[in-house]
Every structure is written in C-alpha cells, then in structure tokens.
Amino acid sequence: MSEWWTYSLHDFLLFSPRTYYRQIELYNAQIWPGQVLAWLANGVIALLAMCASRSRREVGHRDVAGEDRIGVCHRTSGNTFRTEWGILAVLAAAWACSAWGWLGQRYTTINWTATYMAALFGVEAAMLLVAAARSFVRMRSEDRAIVRAWSLPPVAGEGLGTRAAIGGSTANGRERHRSLRSVRIGFVLLIVSLAYPAMAILAGRPPTTAEVFAAMPDPTVIATLGCVVLVSVRTRWLILFIPLVWCAVGGLTLWAMQSPDALLLPIAGVGAIVAASGKCRTRGRWAG
Amino acid sequence: MATRAIPSTGEALPIVGLGTWITFNVGNDPVALDNCAGVVRAFFEFGGRVIDSSPMYGSSQPTIGHALRKIGKPARVFAADKVWIGSGRRGPAQIEESRRLWDVPRFDLLQVHNLLAWEEHLPMLFEMKAGGRLRYVGITTSHGRRHADVEAIMRRHPIDFVQVTYNLVDREVEQRILPLARERGIGVIVNRPFQEGALLRALERKRLPPWAGDIESSSWAQFALKFIVSHPSVTCSIPATTRVEHVQENLAVGRSRLPDEATRRRMVEYVEQL
Numbered sequence: 001m002s003e004w005w006t007y008s009l010h011d012f013l014l015f016s017p018r019t020y021y022r023q024i025e026l027y028n029a030q031i032w033p034g035q036v037l038a039w040l041a042n043g044v045i046a047l048l049a050m051c052a053s054r055s056r057r058e059v060g061h062r063d064v065a066g067e068d069r070i071g072v073c074h075r076t077s078g079n080t081f082r083t084e085w086g087i088l089a090v091l092a093a094a095w096a097c098s099a100w101g102w103l104g105q106r107y108t109t110i111n112w113t114a115t116y117m118a119a120l121f122g123v124e125a126a127m128l129l130v131a132a133a134r135s136f137v138r139m140r141s142e143d144r145a146i147v148r149a150w151s152l153p154p155v156a157g158e159g160l161g162t163r164a165a166i167g168g169s170t171a172n173g174r175e176r177h178r179s180l181r182s183v184r185i186g187f188v189l190l191i192v193s194l195a196y197p198a199m200a201i202l203a204g205r206p207p208t209t210a211e212v213f214a215a216m217p218d219p220t221v222i223a224t225l226g227c228v229v230l231v232s233v234r235t236r237w238l239i240l241f242i243p244l245v246w247c248a249v250g251g252l253t254l255w256a257m258q259s260p261d262a263l264l265l266p267i268a269g270v271g272a273i274v275a276a277s278g279k280c281r282t283r284g285r286w287a288g
Numbered sequence: 289m290a291t292r293a294i295p296s297t298g299e300a301l302p303i304v305g306l307g308t309w310i311t312f313n314v315g316n317d318p319v320a321l322d323n324c325a326g327v328v329r330a331f332f333e334f335g336g337r338v339i340d341s342s343p344m345y346g347s348s349q350p351t352i353g354h355a356l357r358k359i360g361k362p363a364r365v366f367a368a369d370k371v372w373i374g375s376g377r378r379g380p381a382q383i384e385e386s387r388r389l390w391d392v393p394r395f396d397l398l399q400v401h402n403l404l405a406w407e408e409h410l411p412m413l414f415e416m417k418a419g420g421r422l423r424y425v426g427i428t429t430s431h432g433r434r435h436a437d438v439e440a441i442m443r444r445h446p447i448d449f450v451q452v453t454y455n456l457v458d459r460e461v462e463q464r465i466l467p468l469a470r471e472r473g474i475g476v477i478v479n480r481p482f483q484e485g486a487l488l489r490a491l492e493r494k495r496l497p498p499w500a501g502d503i504e505s506s507s508w509a510q511f512a513l514k515f516i517v518s519h520p521s522v523t524c525s526i527p528a529t530t531r532v533e534h535v536q537e538n539l540a541v542g543r544s545r546l547p548d549e550a551t552r553r554r555m556v557e558y559v560e561q562l
Contacts (some may be wrong), residue, residue: 011431014346015313022317109315110346 009256015110017257021209024216027106028208035212038094039197042213042223045090046190048083053183053230084231085139088132091224094214095125102216117249121217124242128224131233182229182278185271189226192268193219203260218265221246225272236276244269289335289542292523294424295473296448301366303517304542305338306331306535307479307528313346321354323530328355330532332362334539340451340477340526341390342370342401343382349389357391367392368449368477370401370428376408383416399426399451403434403441410445424448430479432460442468451477454522455487456512456559466521475523478516482527487512497558503551504544509537515555518546 028035099121108114196219197210213219221243228239247269254262291300306328314320328339341348349369356365369386371379387395398413400406406427416422426449429438435452442450442465450469452461458480469476482488491508505511509527516525527538547555 014310014344016310019314019317019320022320023315026317106315110313112346 009252013253013256014112017259019110020257021205023106023110024211025206025208027102027215028210031101031215035197035210035215038097038212038214039194041090041094042194042219045087045227046194046223048087049190049227049230050187052083052087052232053186084233085132085135087227087231088128088135088233091220091227092125092128092132094220094223095121095128097214098217098220099125117217117246120242120245124224124239127235127239127242131235131239134234179278182275185275186226186229189222189229189268189271189275192264193223193226196222199261199264217246218250221250221265222268225268229272229275240272240276244272247272289539290517290546291542292475294448294475294523295469296424296475301475301524302335302337302539302542303522303524304336304513304539305340305366305368305477305524305526306336307526308339308341308348308352309345309479309528310484311528311530312341312348312351314351315347320530321351322358324351325355325358326532327530327535328352329359330535331539332359332364334536335542336535336539337364337366338368338477338524338526339365340368340479341386342372343386344370344372344401349386353389353391361391365392366397367395368397368399368426369395370399371409371413372401372404374405376405376412379405379409379412394421394423396422397424397426397449398422399428399449401428403427403429403437406441410441410447414446424475426450426475426477428477428479429453432458435460435465439464439468442472442474447474449475449477449523451479453480454478454516454519454525455481455483456515456556457487458483459556462519466519470521476521478522478525481513481516481525482509484528491559491562494562497554499551499554502545503547507537509534510541510544511555513538513541514544514546515552517541518548518552 099118103114103118103121108118193213197212200210201207211219213223224243225240225247228236228243233239247265251262251265251269254265289302289304291302293300311327312324314324331339339352341352343349356362367390369383369390371383373379373382383395383398387393398416400409400413410425410427413422413425417425425447427438427441427447428451429435430451430453432453438450438452441447450465452465454461454466454476455478466476468474488508491512494508496505496508496511500506500511503511503514505514513525513527516522527534529535529538
C-alpha cells in the first residue's frame with residue numbers, strides 16, 4: 001500500500017453504520033430466541049468465574065490454620081478446576097458460534113476481511129477447548145491424588161500435610177492468588193459482558209441491534225477477558241492474545257463508524273492486560 | 289441529458305453516472321437490495337447510463353446484479369468495473385466472477401483499481417479488448433494518490449479512461465492530469481464528487497451564492513456536481529447515493545445550464561472563502 005500515510009481510518013470502512021447495524025438486526029431475528037440461552041450461559045460462567053476467584057482467596061485466607069488446611073485446600077482446589085474447565089468449554093463454544101454465525105455468515109457479506117476474522121475466532125475456540133481439556137485432566141488427576149492420599153495407612157508422626165505430599169499432584173503445589181485489583185477488574189469485565197445487550201439502547205440504537213454473548217464477538221471477547229483474568233489458565237497470555245487483537249480492531253471499526261460505544265472494547269482490553277499482569281501472592285500449601 | 293464523447297471512440301456518455309462505493313454494499317438485506325433497485329430504476333429513467341463498481345466494494349456487485357434483473361436489464365447500461373487483485377494471474381478469474389455477479393454479458397469498461405498490479409493487469413485488459421470481450425480499458429486512483437504514476441501510465445499506454453478524484457476542494461488534477469487527458473484523448477471519470485458526503489455536510493450550513501440560480505443550481509449537491517462536469521476534460525462523474533430523490537437531483541445537472549470558465553473560478557473562490 002503506497003502512500004500509506006495518506007489513508008485515514010475511515011478509508012478502511014467498507015460499509016455504512018446503517019448497513020452494519022441492519023445486518024445485526026437481521027442476524028438477531030434469525031437466531032431468536034437463542035440470545036436468551038446465550039445470555040444465561042454468560043451469566044452462569046460469570047458466576048462460576050467469580051466464585052472460582054473467591055475460592056482461591058479463601059484458600060489463602062485459611063492458610064494459617066493447621067489441620068483444616070489441607071482438607072480445605074483440596075476441596076476448594078478441586079472445585080475450581082471443576083468449574084474452570086466448564087467455563088473454558090463454554091467460552092470455546094461461544095467463540096465458535098460467533099465465528100460461524102456472525103462473522104462467517106453475516107458480516108462477511110459486507111466485509112470481505114470477516115472470513116479471516118472467523119478463522120482467528122476458530123483458532124481461539126480451539127485454544128480454549130484445549131485449555132478446557134487440560135483443566136479437566138488436572139481436575140481428574142487432583143481427584144485421584146486425593147483418593148490416594150487418604151487411602152494410605154497412617155504412620156506415626158506423620159501429619160496431614162505429609163500425607164498430602166505423599167499423595168502428590170500438581171494441585172498440591174503452590175497456589176497463586178490473584179491480586180484484589182485483578183479480581184475487581186475481572187468482575188467488572190464480566191458484569192459489562194452481561195450488560196452489553198443494553199449498550200445498543202444506551203447508544204441510541206433500537207433494541208433489535210443488541211449484541212449478546214456467543215452470538216456477537218464484542219460481548220464474547222469481554223466475557224472471555226473477564227473469565228481468563230479470574231480463573232487459573234496456564235496459557236493465559238496465549239488465550240488473551242486474539243481477544244486483545246479484537247479489542248483493537250473492533251474498537252477501531254466502531255470508532256470509524258463514530259459509534260458512541262467505540263471505546264468500550266479498547267478499555268476492556270487495557271483492563272484485562274492490567275489485571276492479567278497483576279502480581280500474584282504465592283503460598284505453599286503445606287509450608288510450615 | 290447532456291453527454292460527452294468518449295475521446296477514443298466518440299461514443300456519447302451522459303455526464304452524470306452512478307457510483308456504488310459504500311451505498312450498494314448492503315449484504316443480503318432484502319429491504320436495502322430493493323431500495324438500491326429503486327435507485328437504479330430512477331437512474332435509468334432520468335437518463336443515466338454509467339454504473340461503476342469494484343470487487344473491493346463488498347456486496348455492491350451482486351446488488352447491481354439484483355437491481356438490473358429487477359428492472360429488466362436495460363440495454364443502455366454502461367457497465368464499468370475494476371480488477372482489484374495483487375496477482376495478475378488471478379485477474380481473469382476475478383473479472384469473470386464480477387461479470388457473473390453483475391449478470392451482464394460483458395463489461396463496457398474495466399479499470400485497474402488504485403493501480404494495484406497494473407503492470408500485469410493492463411496487458412491482460414488490452415488483450416481482452418482486442419478479443420472483443422471488453423470495449424474500454426482504464427485505470428483508477430482516488431484521494432489524490434499516485435498521480436505521478438497515473439500520469440506516467442497515461443503517457444505510455446493507450447488507455448481509454450482514467451478515474452480520479454476531483455471536486456470543489458480537491459482540484460490537484462487540474463494542474464496536469466486533466467490537461468494530459470485532453471491531450472492524449474483519454475476519457476475522465478470523476479470519483480468522490482462530494483468527498484463521500486463530507487463536502488456537502490460542510491456546505492449545507494452555508495448559503496448558496498445569490499448567483500447560483502444563474503447556473504440553475506438549487507442545492508449544494510448540484511452546485512458541486514456542475515463544477516465538476518463543466519470541466520471540458522471530464523467525461524462523467526459518478527456520485528453514489530441510496531436515495532431516489534438524490535439520483536433525480538444529480539441527473540438534473542445534465543439537463544440544465546452548466547457554468548463557463550469564469551463562473552467556475554467564481555465557484556471556487558466562493559467556496560474557499562466560506
């Protein structure tokens with residue numbers, strides 16, 4: 001692209017705002033009442049992610065008592081894995097739905113680059129699915145470790161902590177606790193994703209242009225940012241990469257269309273980066 | 289409807305055509321598709337012929353196809369499209385796909401869009417013209433970009449048309465490209481006559497000059513369009529619209545008095561001081 005400095009953001013907009021929101025209207029009519037189920041799914045994973053983040057804090061909170069400590073840690077840790085893989089699996093499905101339903105079927109009719117966006121969303125769905133599978137495996141591994149630990153015969157002088165160590169599992173390792181700021185940002189992101197359908201009305205558009213998790217990319221991305229910030233995902237930054245790219249691209253598109261809500265995505269992206277970069281407090285489970 | 293002769297053949301073309309950038313990229317919205325068909329119907333009813341599009345314009349090409357089918361495929365359509373692909377080898381396939389979307393037997397004019405891979409596409413287009421599969425060959429640019437390259441191509445290659453941006457505030461082409469087009473016998477199609485609406489939005493709060501009636505201009509759109517099509521080197525301008533009343537307003541320019549050179553200077557001075 002020669003003379004690239006002469007191009008403005010508006011030069012890359014292939015459609016009018018009216019056409020864009022009209023496509024959302026038609027899409028919403030086509031998938032109704034699927035948006036209700038999608039929003040409920042958003043609510044469920046938001047609740048689970050928030051509880052998962054609180055569970056980790058509770059582990060840290062209780063990490064001062066003696067005998068209670070290991071039992072609580074195991075139970076809580078098992079619960080967080082139990083919800084994490086479910087959260088990630090739902091997110092994977094949401095990204096796949098957005099890729100196929102909106103990007104691949106509707107948006108591509110007015111924006112030829114949407115085909116490539118759909119491919120990226122497919123990659124993200126795959127990564128989330130892999131992360132969900134790994135979380136599931138860890139959960140099962142943790143469950144087996146618990147059974148092994150408690151099935152061993154007692155040895156004189158052995159504490160519960162030693163028994164847990166003998167049982168052994170990766171979950172018996174050091175817990176990482178999100179900072180309060182990170183948790184708060186994650187909470188806000190999830191609440192924004194739930195409230196996103198109302199943005200249409202707040203921006204002066206008809207309710208038929210409301211955008212819902214799993215149906216449309218923007219609320220799906222924000223929900224993903226919130227969840228990934230709150231739950232324990234080993235490949236956090238890999239999973240956050242494509243959502244952050246979308247925050248930039250989607251935000252620029254809305255900015256070019258002069259949409260009142262154009263800044264929401266970029267702010268969400270920055271918030272996620274801050275939250276994911278937040279320092280973690282680390283404690284061993286059976287230290288001391 | 290006032291016409292200008294295409295320099296290379298003498299064929300008469302109405303001085304106001306129809307662009308399809310943004311306005312016809314409506315996807316599969318049935319309401320919008322029928323609205324565009326209404327625009328095209330009015331366009332032909334009021335004397336228009338030239339419709340311009342490109343593969344870059346999203347779904348504009350199938351929208352044109354829908355419109356032409358709906359109004360009975362008028363024979364008078366002058367189908368102007370573009371080749372827009374980085375690979376010369378894939379140009380013919382893209383052109384064929386465009387033709388299929390338009391649902392026309394062949395294009396009248398094919399242009400290399402924004403000079404993308406022009407070194408590969410121009411020979412291919414000349415070959416199509418020699419084989420009777422195309423009537424005219426052209427190149428395009430916009431926003432005042434790559435004028436030096438455009439000039440060089442105009443000097444070295446026997447193109448029939450050049451498409452450039454020209455309006456009351458973007459007048460760089462007056463210096464070299466418009467005179468060169470006249471010298472070389474190249475037709476000129478003008479894009480962005482209203483800067484995609486920005487020029488009209490800026491002018492609409494201002495009053496038309498009291499002498500606008502002398503050139504039978506009742507709106508800023510007519511005022512701006514008359515400035516463009518009154519240049520002796522311009523063959524046709526292609527404003528885009530989604531509204532039938534705007535089509536009527538634009539095409540009325542071709543049936544009313546056009547400004548002379550002195551009035552054109554006056555028009556520029558008036559807008560500059562606003």
